Amino acid sequence: MAVYRRSYKPYSGTLTAPWSRFFVLFRYSRRDLFRSKLQTGFFVACFFYPIVCLVMIYLAHSASFLAKIGIPAELISIDNMFFFHFMNVQGVLAFLMTAFAGPGLISPDLANGALPLYFCRPFSRAEYVLGKSSVLGILLSEITWVPGVVLFIIQASFAGAHWAWDNLWIAGSLILASLIWIAILSMLAMALSAWVKWRIVAGALLLAVMFFGAGFGQAVNVVLRTETGYFFNLAYLMAAVWEGLFRVDLGRAISVGQAWIALLVYCFFCLWLLMRKVRAYEVIR
Amino acid sequence: MNDGIIFEDVSKFYGEILGVNRVNLSIPSGITGLVGPNGSGKTTLMNLMTGLVRPSRGRIQVLGIATDDSENLFRLVGYSTQFDAFPKGLTGFQFIYSYLCLTGTSQQEAERTAWQAIERVNLTDAASRKIAAYSKGMRQRIRLAQALAHNPKVLVLDEPLNGLDPLARSEMIALFRASAAAGCYVIISSHILHEVDVISDQVILLSNGYVVAEGQIQSVRNEIQEHPTQILIRCDRPRDLAAKLFQSEYMIEASIHNDGRGLLLKTRDADRFYLAMNQLALDGIQIESIAPADDDVLSVYEYLIGNEEVVR
Numbered sequence: 343m344a345v346y347r348r349s350y351k352p353y354s355g356t357l358t359a360p361w362s363r364f365f366v367l368f369r370y371s372r373r374d375l376f377r378s379k380l381q382t383g384f385f386v387a388c389f390f391y392p393i394v395c396l397v398m399i400y401l402a403h404s405a406s407f408l409a410k411i412g413i414p415a416e417l418i419s420i421d422n423m424f425f426f427h428f429m430n431v432q433g434v435l436a437f438l439m440t441a442f443a444g445p446g447l448i449s450p451d452l453a454n455g456a457l458p459l460y461f462c463r464p465f466s467r468a469e470y471v472l473g474k475s476s477v478l479g480i481l482l483s484e485i486t487w488v489p490g491v492v493l494f495i496i497q498a499s500f501a502g503a504h505w506a507w508d509n510l511w512i513a514g515s516l517i518l519a520s521l522i523w524i525a526i527l528s529m530l531a532m533a534l535s536a537w538v539k540w541r542i543v544a545g546a547l548l549l550a551v552m553f554f555g556a557g558f559g560q561a562v563n564v565v566l567r568t569e570t571g572y573f574f575n576l577a578y579l580m581a582a583v584w585e586g587l588f589r590v591d592l593g594r595a596i597s598v599g600q601a602w603i604a605l606l607v608y609c610f611f612c613l614w615l616l617m618r619k620v621r622a623y624e625v626i627r
Numbered sequence: 628m629n630d631g632i633i634f635e636d637v638s639k640f641y642g643e644i645l646g647v648n649r650v651n652l653s654i655p656s657g658i659t660g661l662v663g664p665n666g667s668g669k670t671t672l673m674n675l676m677t678g679l680v681r682p683s684r685g686r687i688q689v690l691g692i693a694t695d696d697s698e699n700l701f702r703l704v705g706y707s708t709q710f711d712a713f714p715k716g717l718t719g720f721q722f723i724y725s726y727l728c729l730t731g732t733s734q735q736e737a738e739r740t741a742w743q744a745i746e747r748v749n750l751t752d753a754a755s756r757k758i759a760a761y762s763k764g765m766r767q768r769i770r771l772a773q774a775l776a777h778n779p780k781v782l783v784l785d786e787p788l789n790g791l792d793p794l795a796r797s798e799m800i801a802l803f804r805a806s807a808a809a810g811c812y813v814i815i816s817s818h819i820l821h822e823v824d825v826i827s828d829q830v831i832l833l834s835n836g837y838v839v840a841e842g843q844i845q846s847v848r849n850e851i852q853e854h855p856t857q858i859l860i861r862c863d864r865p866r867d868l869a870a871k872l873f874q875s876e877y878m879i880e881a882s883i884h885n886d887g888r889g890l891l892l893k894t895r896d897a898d899r900f901y902l903a904m905n906q907l908a909l910d911g912i913q914i915e916s917i918a919p920a921d922d923d924v925l926s927v928y929e930y931l932i933g934n935e936e937v938v939r
Contacts, residue, residue: 350809352702353740353778357731360698366728374716455712459773462677462706463729464698622679 363465367473368480375443375477384442385485388435392489395428399493403500420497425512426588428490429519433580436482436520437527437552443481444531445544447474452539452619461622471532471616478528487520515587523580526605529612530576536619552576569595573604580605630690631655632676632781632812637685639671645836646671650685652831652841654814658807660823661816662928663833669816670709672833673783676814677706689781690812701730705779707770709786709816713758719769720745720754723776730777744776745769749798763790771799781812788817800826824924834932848922854930855879855893857920858900863913865890871912875903891920 376382401408402418409415451457460470494513498506530551535544555574562571572578572595579601585591586598594601632654639646647668661669674680675687678694687694690703713722723744727737745754748768753761758769767790774782782803788796803813803826817823823830824844832840832847840847848856861884862868869881869890877900880893894900897919904917920926 350780350806350811351778352780353732355736356733358728358733360731363729363731366725370725450715454714455710456714458679458706458708458710459712459714459726460729461679461697462701462704462708463726464701464731465729466697623674 364469364473368476371477388485391431395493399497422588426590432486436486440527440531441545441548445535445541448532449535449539449541458622467620475528482524487517490516519584519587533612533615572596633688635686637682640683647836650838656812657828658813658826660827660830667833668836704781705774706783707774718755718757744772748772783814785816820925839931845922847927855895856897858892859920860890860917861915868912
């Protein structure tokens with residue numbers, strides 16, 4: 343029997359707070375994303391429409407300039423419809439950004455079998471998913487609700503406190519609408535990339551879910567003469583929720599409540615898929 | 628009970644496939660070798676003790692901590708898997724550093740500790756190169772460094788000596804011994820039995836998901852009654868010695884060594900044999916050495932599991 347000196351001394355220094363540890367993944371993943379020039383270029387391009395909106399807000403408050411160039415002042419109206427359009431455009435860009443950046447977050451770890459490396463730390467599966475989704479969450483926030491709120495503040499500074507107070511709900515709607523869309527896109531992108539474990543295929547699958555889902559839903563509607571096909575159309579469901587939030591009525595076939603429930607079902611399905619796939623070891627049957 | 632790694636009636640099934648079944652173990656500090664053929668459950672046992680897979684039944688405690696308490700468990704446990712898996716694009720240093728940050732170490736402390744770990748596995752020169760450009764041995768060493776970096780009390784190492792050259796092997800073995808000498812728990816799985824024999828303070832033999840034997844090799848060997856004990860005696864007159872020994876009833880077999888100065892004996896009762904040897908030594912036969920010939924891991928493995936996949 344060996345004789346042990348028992349000289350082992352564990353680490354006794356300070357530790358970072360457990361809740362903040364997922365930021366380590368965020369830091370590394372974000373740095374990896376911006377290594378791609380295409381990704382950086384697309385990110386910059388996402389600010390083109392907010393700049394156009396900024397110019398429109400400026401013009402809306404420059405009646406003399408509009409008169410000079412012959413555009414009627416009432417043509418540019420900064421209201422809930424204006425921010426609804428802003429949300430639609432930025433929402434599409436957020437989707438494209440997700441298709442580009444999302445699948446690369448989880449699939450390389452799964453494909454390389456690197457998950458045991460993460461999970462043999464004081465680091466849970468939920469923290470791993472949170473760390474990876476925070477990359478998309480912050481990236482998509484930077485192109486959706488953050489410029490939206492900045493535009494709202496600029497409009498409020500031009501229009502005055504009375505307008506700001508009356509329309510404060512628009513800022514809330516901007517934030518909430520963006521957060522729902524970000525949550526759905528993030529979960530969908532990560533669940534699909536965890537499922538197929540191949541970045542390119544996961545990207546293609548995300549596009550397929552959006553476009554083929556819409557096509558399939560339309561086919562169901564036409565063939566079965568029903569409106570349930572819209573539940574396969576994620577963009578339609580999201581637009582229905584946004585219409586409710588921005589108090590816009592474009593005559594959707596399904597109610598806002600139904601759209602909320604359908605989106606929640608999608609979210610839970612993605613979470614279930616993530617929790618099944620993001621494990622240290624996957625049991626192959 | 629806060630000491631040791633304890634398995635209480637642990638079973639793990641992957642669907643209908645048996646991982647390990649009804650394992651009851653208490654692993655003390657020092658170096659413990661996990662030995663068994665492919666698919667015997669060595670990696671499952673390691674994954675269970677690190678909480679990476681959950682037992683289908685039973686309970687596991689590592690130094691008094693349940694394996695599902697990852698926050699406390701992985702302060703004490705360092706795990707090096709057998710898989711050659713690394714996140715893409717990282718250098719050796721970044722690999723160690725980033726995972727240290729995940730354990731909650733501050734960035735400054737993580738940097739210092741990462742360099743320390745890299746130094747312990749002798750990879751300082753290659754630390755700033757990408758892992759993708761590493762040789763197999765270097766990958767093995769950087770994997771060991773990530774397991775060691777946070778100075779864990781329990782080191783679980785799955786096939787840690789694979790792919791290492793002889794010099795690196797001896798360096799790593801020295802590292803394991805140093806950890807064990809400091810009072811740590813080092814659990815090593817390996818197919819290379821003579822290395823397990825040399826390194827381990829105790830062994831756990833697994834076959835088809837069952838623990839076949841555990842403990843110090845000599846104790847395990849003594850428990851195997853159906854195989855007679857083999858003893859090698861070096862002496863000047865082996866023939867005379869064999870003739871005298873065969874007068875006792877506990878001798879089964881004797882063979883003279885090729886060089887004519889040794890005798891390999893098989894006996895049913897080693898204790899009585901050793902007592903008899905004292906008498907024979909007084910009868911004028913010059914005995915140079917007496918050593919057990921089959922109380923090593925290899926022999927025990929062959930007796931209990933069979934000689935399939937034995938790496939000598």
